[in-house]
Amino acid sequence: MDAYKKEFIEFMVDCQVLKFGDFVTKSGRKTPFFVNTGFYRTGAQLRKLGGYYAEAIKEKFGLDFDVLFGPAYKGIPLSVAAAVAISFGILCNFFTQEMQ
DSSP: OOHHHHHHHHHHHHTTOEEEEEEEOTTSOEEEEEEOGGGOOSHHHHHHHHHHHHHHHHHHHTTOOOEEEEETTTHHHHHHHHHHHHTSSOEEEEEOOOOO
16 A cells, blocks of 8 residues: 555544444444544645645646546545645636435
8 A cells, every 4th residue: 555545544433434333324324433524623624635645646647637527525625635736737627516
């Protein structure tokens, strides 16, 4: 596993975003871990998070793309943080209406 991936997991635990235990998802599935990105609460955390996302995007796709999409609601700040970390002229599109 790449070093940045290990660091990312440790970062998630430090921010209390990734928790281990016995959890049940909304669909009723049991899982030994739970991720809640709502626990990223500071600018410093978002800056670091964007760096991890940018690294993963570059590793998977390189820089050969022109749009990041952030689905409502928690996906919007995640895509913005990644776009800022990548720091070049890409579009960030957001979808803010929920499907009824």
